[in-house]
Amino acid sequence: MTTLETAARPIEILLVEDNPADARLVRETLKDGRMETNLTVARDGVEAIERLADAEHYRPDLILLDLNLPRKNGLEVLEEIKQHESLCSIPVIVMTTSESDQDILRAYKLHANAFITKPVDLDQFTEVVRKTEDFWFTIVRHPLRRG
Numbered sequence: 001m002t003t004l005e006t007a008a009r010p011i012e013i014l015l016v017e018d019n020p021a022d023a024r025l026v027r028e029t030l031k032d033g034r035m036e037t038n039l040t041v042a043r044d045g046v047e048a049i050e051r052l053a054d055a056e057h058y059r060p061d062l063i064l065l066d067l068n069l070p071r072k073n074g075l076e077v078l079e080e081i082k083q084h085e086s087l088c089s090i091p092v093i094v095m096t097t098s099e100s101d102q103d104i105l106r107a108y109k110l111h112a113n114a115f116i117t118k119p120v121d122l123d124q125f126t127e128v129v130r131k132t133e134d135f136w137f138t139i140v141r142h143p144l145r146r147g
Contacts (some may be wrong), residue, residue: 010036011137014060016048016077017041017095018069022118022125026064029129035137045072055086062136065112067096067103075106082111091140093132 013030017023023041030037040060042048048065049072051058063081067074074094081087091113096103099117107115116132119125 010038011062012058012060013037013039014048014051014063015039015041016045016063016065016069016074018043018066022066025122025125026129029126030133033130033133035133037133044070045074045077048072048077049080052081052084052087060090063090063092064095064132065092067094067098067107075103075110078107078110078112091136093136095128095132 015023015026017026023043027039027041030039040051040058042051048063048069052060065074065077069077074096078092078094081090081092088111092111093114093116094103094107094112095116095118097118098104104115114132116128119128
């Protein structure tokens with residue numbers, strides 16, 4: 001697959017988020033963004049791992065991961081992703097309400113690519129999502145994405 005073919009395909013993003021309002025806001029912000037994206041939402045950690053387990057049919061280019069999740073928390077999900085040979089190269093951005101130094105340190109020790117504390121303000125939240133999209137898909141270099 002050439003770089004042009006890769007660039008022509010929509011960017012696959014897995015959002016692991018149990019708050020429907022936050023998920024809707026991320027979806028709407030990305031829809032209005034500069035890049036064409038396909039957003040898949042997993043509502044808890046177990047659902048995220050199940051989606052990622054089907055690597056033949058689904059492999060995101062980026063994972064946006066909340067920490068406070070039902071059934072399996074975000075740090076557990078991050079640890080599983082980064083220990084799995086076929087998943088560990090997928091960038092994972094922790095997007096959470098937590099400002100805990102302990103959460104930040106633990107996420108980076110588990111090889112998170114970034115840690116973002118979600119702003120409470122709606123406009124600031126939207127701006128953070130836009131800047132994240134812009135940074136990860138216009139500035140950062142990635143290996144060729146699978147088609």
